Amino acid sequence: MPDRRRVGVTSALLLALLTVTVVGLIAAGPGPRDRVAELEGQLRCPVCKSVSIAESPSETAVAMRRSVAEQVAAGRNDAEILQYFEARYGEWVLLDPPAQGRGVWLLVLPAVVAVGGLALVLTRARRSPAVPELSDGDRDRVAAALADARTRRYQDEDDEP
Amino acid sequence: MILAAAGWAGVMLGLASSIALAVFGFRALRRPDRATRGQLQQPVVGMVTGAAVAFITLEIALLTDDFAVSFVAGNSSRATPVLFKLTAAWSALEGSIVLWIAVLAGFTAVVLRQVRSVDDRLGVGALAFMGLVATFFFGLVSTVANPFEVLAQPPADGPGPNALLQNHLLVTIHPPLLYLGYVGFTVPFAFAMSALLTRTPGVDWLRRTRRANLVAWSFLSAGLVLGAWWSYEVLGWGGFWAWDPVENAALIPWLTATAFIHSAVVQVRRGILQSWNFVLVLTTFALTILGTFLTRSSVVASVHSFTQSPVGPALLGFFVVVVVGGFTLFALRAPRLASPDRLESLASREGAFLVNNLLLSLFAFVVLLGTLYPVFVEAFTGAQTSVGRPFFDRMAVPISFALLLAMGVGPFTPYRAANGRLLWERLRPALLAGSLVSAGLVVAGVRSVAVVAVALLATAIVAASARQLFTSAPDRRPATLFRILRRQRGYWGGQVSHIGLVLVALAIAVSADLSERTTATLRQGESVEFGGYTVTYTGNETIQRSHRTEVAAEFQIREGTDVVRIAGPSLNQYPSQQQAVATPSVWSTPREDIYVALTSLEDGQVSVNLYRYPLMWTLWAGGLLVAAGGFWAVGGSPRRRVRDTTPAAAEANAPASSDAGAAQAVAVLSDPPAAQGEGQDRA
Numbered sequence: 001m002p003d004r005r006r007v008g009v010t011s012a013l014l015l016a017l018l019t020v021t022v023v024g025l026i027a028a029g030p031g032p033r034d035r036v037a038e039l040e041g042q043l044r045c046p047v048c049k050s051v052s053i054a055e056s057p058s059e060t061a062v063a064m065r066r067s068v069a070e071q072v073a074a075g076r077n078d079a080e081i082l083q084y085f086e087a088r089y090g091e092w093v094l095l096d097p098p099a100q101g102r103g104v105w106l107l108v109l110p111a112v113v114a115v116g117g118l119a120l121v122l123t124r125a126r127r128s129p130a131v132p133e134l135s136d137g138d139r140d141r142v143a144a145a146l147a148d149a150r151t152r153r154y155q156d157e158d159d160e161p
Numbered sequence: 162m163i164l165a166a167a168g169w170a171g172v173m174l175g176l177a178s179s180i181a182l183a184v185f186g187f188r189a190l191r192r193p194d195r196a197t198r199g200q201l202q203q204p205v206v207g208m209v210t211g212a213a214v215a216f217i218t219l220e221i222a223l224l225t226d227d228f229a230v231s232f233v234a235g236n237s238s239r240a241t242p243v244l245f246k247l248t249a250a251w252s253a254l255e256g257s258i259v260l261w262i263a264v265l266a267g268f269t270a271v272v273l274r275q276v277r278s279v280d281d282r283l284g285v286g287a288l289a290f291m292g293l294v295a296t297f298f299f300g301l302v303s304t305v306a307n308p309f310e311v312l313a314q315p316p317a318d319g320p321g322p323n324a325l326l327q328n329h330l331l332v333t334i335h336p337p338l339l340y341l342g343y344v345g346f347t348v349p350f351a352f353a354m355s356a357l358l359t360r361t362p363g364v365d366w367l368r369r370t371r372r373a374n375l376v377a378w379s380f381l382s383a384g385l386v387l388g389a390w391w392s393y394e395v396l397g398w399g400g401f402w403a404w405d406p407v408e409n410a411a412l413i414p415w416l417t418a419t420a421f422i423h424s425a426v427v428q429v430r431r432g433i434l435q436s437w438n439f440v441l442v443l444t445t446f447a448l449t450i451l452g453t454f455l456t457r458s459s460v461v462a463s464v465h466s467f468t469q470s471p472v473g474p475a476l477l478g479f480f481v482v483v484v485v486g487g488f489t490l491f492a493l494r495a496p497r498l499a500s501p502d503r504l505e506s507l508a509s510r511e512g513a514f515l516v517n518n519l520l521l522s523l524f525a526f527v528v529l530l531g532t533l534y535p536v537f538v539e540a541f542t543g544a545q546t547s548v549g550r551p552f553f554d555r556m557a558v559p560i561s562f563a564l565l566l567a568m569g570v571g572p573f574t575p576y577r578a579a580n581g582r583l584l585w586e587r588l589r590p591a592l593l594a595g596s597l598v599s600a601g602l603v604v605a606g607v608r609s610v611a612v613v614a615v616a617l618l619a620t621a622i623v624a625a626s627a628r629q630l631f632t633s634a635p636d637r638r639p640a641t642l643f644r645i646l647r648r649q650r651g652y653w654g655g656q657v658s659h660i661g662l663v664l665v666a667l668a669i670a671v672s673a674d675l676s677e678r679t680t681a682t683l684r685q686g687e688s689v690e691f692g693g694y695t696v697t698y699t700g701n702e703t704i705q706r707s708h709r710t711e712v713a714a715e716f717q718i719r720e721g722t723d724v725v726r727i728a729g730p731s732l733n734q735y736p737s738q739q740q741a742v743a744t745p746s747v748w749s750t751p752r753e754d755i756y757v758a759l760t761s762l763e764d765g766q767v768s769v770n771l772y773r774y775p776l777m778w779t780l781w782a783g784g785l786l787v788a789a790g791g792f793w794a795v796g797g798s799p800r801r802r803v804r805d806t807t808p809a810a811a812e813a814n815a816p817a818s819s820d821a822g823a824a825q826a827v828a829v830l831s832d833p834p835a836a837q838g839e840g841q842d843r844a
C-alpha cells in the first residue's frame with residue numbers, strides 16, 4: 001500500500017505523544033494529599049440539605065471544619081477523626097458509609113449488577129461465521145459503486161418525492 | 162370563590178374525560194366494529210380543556226391575589242412580584258401536579274393526532290393507557306393534592322412562595338422543562354404497553370414514539386442543566402451538583418431514557434433487543450413516578466414522615482401498580498414478541514450500543530441504590546444514615562470514563578461486524594489529535610490525571626466526528642456538509658449531543674481538580690489575594706424591596722492595579738423566613754468564573770467564600786448542546802418521516818443480510834451514515 005509509510009509515521013507519533021502524556025503524569029505523581037479537604041468532604045453538614053461541611057457556608061460547618069483541621073494537626077488518623085464525629089452526631093454524619101456491616105451492600109450490589117450485565121451481554125454475542133476477505137478487484141468495484149451512489153444521492157436530493 | 166369553583170370544574174372535567182378515554186379506548190380494542198374515532202377524540206378534547214381551565218384558573222387566582230383559594234393562600238403573597246406569582250404555580254406540590262396534568266393532556270392530544278382511525282390498534286391502546294395515567298393524576302388533583310379548596314376565612318395576605326424559588330429567573334423555566342421531560346415519557350410507555358397488550362410485533366411502536374421520546378429526553382436534559390445552573394447561581398454553596406435526592410430523581414430516568422434512545426436504534430436497525438426496549442421504557446416511566454414520589458413526599462428526610470401528606474402513599478401506590486402491572490404484562494406477552502435474531506459480534510455498532518446500555522443501566526442502578534439506601538436502612542433498622550458525594554463520585558467517575566470511551570468508538574464502528582484494521586483507520590487521526598492535546602497539557606504543567614484523560618477523549622471524539630462528516634461528504638462545501646447534517650438528523654443530532662456531553666465531562670473534571678477556593682473574613686477596606694486577583698471589601702448597602710430586604714456587600718476585584726470587576730453578593734431577607742438567603746455573585750469570563758458568596762455580614766465585617774472555576778461556561782454550553790442535539794434529531798419535515806413507517810420499508814432499508822461478504826465489504830469501504838442511508842434518521 002502506498003500510504004503504509006504515513007501510517008507508520010502517525011503510529012509512531014501517536015505512541016510518542018501518549019508516552020509524553022503518561023510519563024509526564026507519572027513523573028509528577030499524585031499531588032500532596034490534602035487530608036483536611038478529604039475529611040471535610042466525607043462529613044455531612046448537620047444543618048443543611050445533603051451537602052458536606054466542605055460545601056456548606058453554615059456556622060456549624062465552619063466550626064466542624066475548624067475541628068477537623070485541629071485534629072489533623074494534632075496527628076490523629078482519618079479513622080479516629082471520623083469516629084469522633086460519628087460519636088457526636090451519629091452514623092448519619094458519614095457521607096460515605098463504611099464498607100462493613102450493612103454498608104457492604106453499597107459495594108456488593110453494583111458489583112453483582114455489573115457482572116450479571118456483562119455476562120448477559122457476552123452470552124448474547126453469537127459466534128459469527130468467518131467472513132471471507134474480498135479481493136482487491138471486488139474492493140475497487142464496491143468503492144466505485146459507493147462513490148457513484150454518494151454523488152448521485154446528493155445531486156438528486158431536491159427531486160425526492 | 163368563582164375561581165376555585167372554575168378550577169375544580171376543570172379538574173372534574175379532566176377526570177371524567179380521562180376515565181372516558183381509558184374506557185372507550187379499551188373497549189375499542191375489544192370491539193373495534195362498535196367504536197368510532199369520535200369516542201376517543203371527545204375525551205381528549207375534554208382532558209385538554211379541563212387541564213387548561215385548571216391551570217389558567219390557578220394562574221389567574223395567583224395573579225389576582227385570590228386568597229380564598231387554598232393554594233394561593235399557602236404559596237403567594239400580595240408583595241410577590243408578578244413573575245414569581247406566575248411561577249408560584251409550580252413552587253409547591255398541588256400546583257405542580259396541575260402543571261403535570263396540563264403537559265400530560267398536551268402529549269395525549271399529540272398522540273391522538275397520530276391515531277387516524279380505530280383500526281390503528283396500537284395507537285388506540287396507547288390512548289387508553291394514557292387515559293389510565295391521566296386518571297391517576299387528575300384523581301390526585303381532585304382529592305389529596307387539590308389546590309382549589311375554598312377557605313371559609315381567607316387570610317388578608319399569604320406567606321409567598323419558598324424564598325429559594327423566588328430568588329432567580331432560572332426558576333421560571335427549570336421546573337416546566339423538567340416536567341415536559343418527565344411527563345413526555347408517558348408516551349413511549351403507553352405505546353409499549355399497547356404493543357404488549359395488542360400483540361403488535363416489530364418496531365412500529367418505536368418509530369411512532371421516537372419524536373415524543375426525543376422531545377421528552379431533550380427537555381429533561383435541558384431541565385437537568387438549568388437545575389445545575391440554578392443550584393450554582395442561587396444556592397451559593399459554590400457547586401452545581403450535590404447528589405441530592407431531588408437531583409438524583411431527575412438524573413436516574415434521564416440515564417435509562419438515554420439507554421433507551423440508543424437501544425431503540427439497535428432494534429430499528431438490526432431487529433434485536435425487543436424485550437430489552439420494553440424493559441427500559443417501563444423502567445423509565447416507573448422511575449419518573451418514583452422520582453416524583455421521592456421529591457414530593459418527605460420520605461428522603463425520614464421514612465416516617467412520608468405519610469404526613471396522603472400524596473406520598475398515593476404516588477407510591479401508583480408506582481407499585483405501574484411496576485407490577487407493567488412487568489406482569491411484559492412477562493406474559495414479551496416472549497412471543499421477542500426478536501429471534503441475535504447479536505453477531507460484540508465488535509460492532511450494536512455491540513457498542515449494548516455496552517453503552519450496560520453502562521447507563523449500571524449508572525442508573527448505582528444512583529438509585531445510593532438514593533434509596535438511607536430510606537431502606539431507616540425502614541428496616543430505624544438507623545439514620547447518609548450516602549453522599551464520596552460514594553457517588555467513586556461510582557460515577559469510572560462509569561463515565563467507560564461511557565466516554567464507548568462514545569469515542571461506537572459511532573464510528575460499522576453495524577454487524579467490524580475489524581480492528583478498519584477501526585484503527587477511522588480512529589487514528591482522532592487519537593492523534595487527542596494525544597497531541599493531552600501531551601500539550603502535560604507539557605504545559607497540568608497534573609490532573611482526570612483533566613488530561615478527559616481532554617484526550619474529548620478531543621478524539623470531536624475529531625472523529627469531524628472526520629466522519631468530511632469523509633461522508635462528496636465535497637467540502639459548507640452547504641454540502643450542512644445538507645448531510647440535515648439529512649441524517651438522527652446520527653448527527655446524536656453526535657452533537659455527544660460533543661455536548663464531552664464538554665460537560667471536561668467542565669466536571671476541571672472544576673473537580675483545577676478549581677481554587679478560599680474563605681476570608683474581612684473588615685471594610687481589607688483585601689485578600691485570590692486566584693491572581695486582589696479582592697477588597699469596600700462596603701455594603703441595604704435595599705428595601707417589596708418582597709424582601711437585600712443587603713448587598715461590595716467587593717472590588719483588581720488585577721494588578723486595574724479594577725476589573727465589582728462583585729455584589731447579597732443576603733436576602735424574606736419576611737416569611739428567619740434564615741437569610743444568600744445570592745452569590747458570579748463573574749463569568751471565557752477563561753474562568755470568579756464566584757463570591759457571603760456567609761455572614763455583621764457590623765462592618767464580612768465572611769466570604771471565594772471560588773475560582775476555570776472554563777465553567779463549558780458546563781452550561783455543553784449541557785445545552787446535549788439538549789440541542791436531541792432537538793436536532795427530532796426536527797425535519799414529518800412528510801419524509803412518514804414515508805417508511807411500515808415494517809416492509811424498514812426491512813428494505815436494512816443492509817441485505819444474506820450476502821455477508823458484500824455487507825462486510827460495504828462496512829469496510831464506507832462510513833456508516835453514507836452507506837446505511839437514512840434509516841438512521843428515523844431510528
